[in-house]
Each structure stands twice: as C-alpha cells, then as structure tokens.
Amino acid sequence: MNDSQLHYSFPPMSEYVLGNGLRSIWLPDTEQPVIEVLFQVPSGRAHVPAGLEGLSDLTANLMQKGPSSMGHEEYIDTLEQVGASHVLDSGDEHTTFGIRVLARHADDIVPKFWETVTSPAFDDKEFRRMKREMVTALEAEFSDASVLANKHFQAELYGKDHPLGRIPCVNSVKRARLDDVRSFCASHVSPANASIVVAGDRSIEGMEQQWKRPFGAWKGGTVRRASPFPETAPVVENRIRLVDKPDSSQTTLVIGHPSVGEAHPFRNALALGNYVLGGGSFRSRLMAQMRSRAGKTYGIASQLVTGRGAGTFLMSTTTQSGQVDEVLNTIIEVYRDVTENGITEEELDNAKRFAIGNLAFQLEGIGNVAEKILWLRFYGYPNSYIEKYGSTIAGIDLAAVNTALRNALASRGFVICAVGKREEIAPKLGRFGPIRVVNLRAEP
Missing domain, CATH: 3.30.830.10 (Metalloenzyme, LuxS/M16 peptidase-like)
Incomplete structure (x- = not known):
C-alpha cells in the first residue's frame, strides 16, 4: 500500500471550548451547498433509571418535535418547506442530535434546531403519541427472532444489575411520564458535557459570526459526568x-x-x-x-x-x-x-x-x-x-x-x-x- 492509502488528513477546522463548556468544532466544506449541525452528549440508553428503559429514546425523539416557541406542526412544516432533515443517533452511551439543511436556509433553520436542544417543547400530546409509537414498535419485535435474540443475549450476558443489561420493553416505556423526560433531559443535556460540530458550505469566520454567540449563551444545568461502564465478569461455563x-x-x-x-x-x-x-x-x-x-x-x-x-x-x-x-x-x-x-x-x-x-x-x-x-x-x-x-x-x-x-x-x-x-x-x-x-x- 502507498502512503496515500495509509494516511488521511482532515479538512482545516477550528476547535475550542466555549465559556459555557460546550466544545465547538467548525468545519468548512464547499463540495455541496449544505450545512450540517451535529450535537452530542455522552449519555444514552444505559444511563436511564432502572425501570424506565427506553427513556433516552423517548427524550431524544421528543426533543426533535420542536422548540417551546413553536408548535410541533409549525416546526415540522418549516423544515419541510426548505427540505431540512433531522439526524438522530441514540446509543447505549451517547446521543447525537442534528439538522441537515441547504446552506441558503441555514440562518433561519439552525436557530430553530438549536432551540429544540436548549428549550424543547416537550408537548404532552406528542409525548403520548411517541409512547404509543414506541410500544407498537416494541410489540412488532416479538415477531423478529433476530431482534429478540440480540436483546435477550445482552440481558443474559450483563444481567439487570449492569446498566447494559437493562433493555427497553413495553412496560418500561408505558411506565414513563413526561416529567421523567424533562428530568432526564435536564440531567444529561447540557453544554458542560457536550460537543457540537458545524460543517458545510461556509467559512469558519462565517459560521462563528452566525452561531458562536447563541451556542455560547446557553447556560444549561449541572450534569453528572457519566463514567465508562465496568467490564462484566468472564463467562466460565455456558x-x-x-x-x-x-x-x-x-x-x-x-x-x-x-x-x-x-x-x-x-x-x-x-x-x-x-x-x-x-x-x-x-x-x-x-x-x-x-x-x-x-x-x-x-x-x-x-x-x-x-x-x-x-x-x-x-x-x-x-x-x-x-x-x-x-x-x-x-x-x-x-x-x-x-x-x-x-x-x-x-x-x-x-x-x-x-x-x-x-x-x-x-x-x-x-x-x-x-x-x-x-x-x-x-x-x-x-x-x-x-x-x-x-x-x-x-x-x-x-x-x-x-x-x-x-x-x-x-x-x-x-x-x-x-x-x-x-x-x-x-x-x-x-x-x-x-x-x-x-x-x-x-x-x-
């Protein structure tokens, strides 16, 4: 293999921590007329309280239903009119929210997306609808042998005393209340433990001029930093x-x-x-x-x-x-x-x-x-x-x-x-x- 195959160079970028603790990364790229904003916190499915498995997914999905200053339908309609789309990656140890929008609409859309992070609406009607959808999806998994096998394998391997051994189920989702969502968000979504990347068709200076101030103005709450989960005991017999x-x-x-x-x-x-x-x-x-x-x-x-x-x-x-x-x-x-x-x-x-x-x-x-x-x-x-x-x-x-x-x-x-x-x-x-x-x- 030659050197070009063995080495990669990231595009030029600017990275620093804002005064509120938010790690900000500015990454210009002119190949497509698009702006993508990704916001990540080091908390996920395995950080929810025992008995409320699925709460992180409920929270992440509900946050994307709109900010407190807009109704859900108005927010979604605003995104659809300009072809913007959400990005969501919810894992055991992290959650990533994002928005992808044409660069010419970014000045209007990115602030609205940012408000879904800093001040989500958490509408009760949408919460109840989201719970029904999650329950329906979990019910459907009973017919999928592969999904069942992987869930039960993880539960058996780690056990209910380990965070990775607690798996979302119908009853745990039904048990969740809107106050649980608000509490989980307040405890885990904060600039103090988060990173944000702004990438796309704008110069670093242009990105910073438009969004550095609102990103840095978010105060957020005090969060407890999540520690890596411990290794579980070796399996000595089947x-x-x-x-x-x-x-x-x-x-x-x-x-x-x-x-x-x-x-x-x-x-x-x-x-x-x-x-x-x-x-x-x-x-x-x-x-x-x-x-x-x-x-x-x-x-x-x-x-x-x-x-x-x-x-x-x-x-x-x-x-x-x-x-x-x-x-x-x-x-x-x-x-x-x-x-x-x-x-x-x-x-x-x-x-x-x-x-x-x-x-x-x-x-x-x-x-x-x-x-x-x-x-x-x-x-x-x-x-x-x-x-x-x-x-x-x-x-x-x-x-x-x-x-x-x-x-x-x-x-x-x-x-x-x-x-x-x-x-x-x-x-x-x-x-x-x-x-x-x-x-x-x-x-x-």
Whole structure:
C-alpha cells in the first residue's frame, strides 16, 4: 500500500471550548451547498433509571418535535418547506442530535434546531403519541427472532444489575411520564458535557459570526459526568437462554461473551482477528465452515462491540431447528481453532486491506467526517488517531493479532441465546449446559 492509502488528513477546522463548556468544532466544506449541525452528549440508553428503559429514546425523539416557541406542526412544516432533515443517533452511551439543511436556509433553520436542544417543547400530546409509537414498535419485535435474540443475549450476558443489561420493553416505556423526560433531559443535556460540530458550505469566520454567540449563551444545568461502564465478569461455563417461539421452524442463535472496550490496547489487533473469524462475510472462517462446507446456514457473522469501558463479542446465525446442536458445535470448534491456533499471514493481509479501505467509505462526505470527529471526541482520541489509522493497522503484525485472540477471545464459557420452538430445540441445547426457558413475550 502507498502512503496515500495509509494516511488521511482532515479538512482545516477550528476547535475550542466555549465559556459555557460546550466544545465547538467548525468545519468548512464547499463540495455541496449544505450545512450540517451535529450535537452530542455522552449519555444514552444505559444511563436511564432502572425501570424506565427506553427513556433516552423517548427524550431524544421528543426533543426533535420542536422548540417551546413553536408548535410541533409549525416546526415540522418549516423544515419541510426548505427540505431540512433531522439526524438522530441514540446509543447505549451517547446521543447525537442534528439538522441537515441547504446552506441558503441555514440562518433561519439552525436557530430553530438549536432551540429544540436548549428549550424543547416537550408537548404532552406528542409525548403520548411517541409512547404509543414506541410500544407498537416494541410489540412488532416479538415477531423478529433476530431482534429478540440480540436483546435477550445482552440481558443474559450483563444481567439487570449492569446498566447494559437493562433493555427497553413495553412496560418500561408505558411506565414513563413526561416529567421523567424533562428530568432526564435536564440531567444529561447540557453544554458542560457536550460537543457540537458545524460543517458545510461556509467559512469558519462565517459560521462563528452566525452561531458562536447563541451556542455560547446557553447556560444549561449541572450534569453528572457519566463514567465508562465496568467490564462484566468472564463467562466460565455456558449459560443458555431459550426464548420459546412456538410458530418457528428455524432457530436464531446468538453466542458470545464479554470482551474489551474501545480504548483497550488489543482493540485494533482484535478487530483484525475478528474479521478473519466472522466479520469478513464470505471470506471468514465461520462462513467458510458453516455455509460453504457444511451447508448449515445462509449466513453467519461475528461482531466486536466496543464501548468506552465494557465490550462484547458475539456470533449470530439462523439455522434449521433440527441441526441446532451441530451448528453450535461447529461454531465453537471454529472459535476455539482461531483463538488457540491463530490466523495466517495471508488472512491478516486480507483483513488489513479491508480495514484500511473501509475507512475511506466512513469518511465519504462532510456529514460522515463530522460524525467521525464526534466519535473521536467521545472516546477522547485526537484527530491523528484517524489520520494515522492506516499506518497503525498496517503496522500490526501476526504475533500481535494472535496474542489478542488468545487473551481477549479465549472464553471458557459462552452465553447462548436461542429463539425457536422449545420442544424441538431444548433437548439439543441441553447438551451444552443448563437451559433457562423464557416466554416469547417476557421482558428481557
């Protein structure tokens, strides 16, 4: 690979912290006549009070229904007339609000968006409608085996005493009151813990002249800074949760264990190893063994999910219920082979090429660049982390990857979640350890 593939340079930008504590980043780009504003706080689904799971999503969605100075319909109509659109990314540990608008309309629209952040209407009628929509969406998930499997896997892995183990459900959303939304917003949305990026077709000076003063004028409340979530205990023996779905002829499986967080020294080496194990589509070991050779499934993948503190490794697939035990055996055998014996130099080269090449797609367009900058700030990384990412990945050798696999993925036991027909799969799953059966509609 040449130097141009290994190095990236962010566009010129200006960055500083305003007097109210808000980190502001000004990022000009003239490729498209668009302005995008992204506002991020380091709080999300896992920061809500126990019993009110889903509250962060309710809050984020309700904030986008308009500012206190305008009615909901008037606000939405104003956006639609100029083709503006909201951006919303609500995760376990962060929430990002945004607006995307043609540059010629930005002077009118951005202040209105900013008021949805600093003074949201929190209209009771919209709140009740939003709750109904969330409940309907959660009810629909009972027919989606993949969603159910992932929810129950996370709940089983972390448990209800860990913030990541508490999953939104119908009852928790119904339980929420509008006062809970107001309280969550006041406690977690403040300039003191937030970052904002303004990106698009205007000079840095022009952006600052128009929006620096209103951004800095927001006082907000006092917020408690969220700490990274602790790692959960290793899985020393298999724990199996069977979600009984009587009408299913197939079984969806999620199998995994705790892993490292984003800032762990093994993180990048482990990601390369995971690409070989199951992250690399048809070129992965799991796919080659399960689909190409054994013909047991149409697709299987592994994933490394990294938070600021805790991380999760998981493998997922769907197969015919009659061969659940064979599939699980094969998954575990491939996992053990990779973690104990490592990968090859050729496989590592393929993984590196993918990781370096894929970064270009992540940075395509000024909106993606703005999102990546917020990602860097969330994890406390400098811009050079991305600018030198290609050379960092290229410099990881085979020994480092195989060491990471042995140390971070060599779990003695697994959390196994299966969604399928109990009477067909329980005897087969029982060969891997004790089973806890839960009703399809049970809360995770």
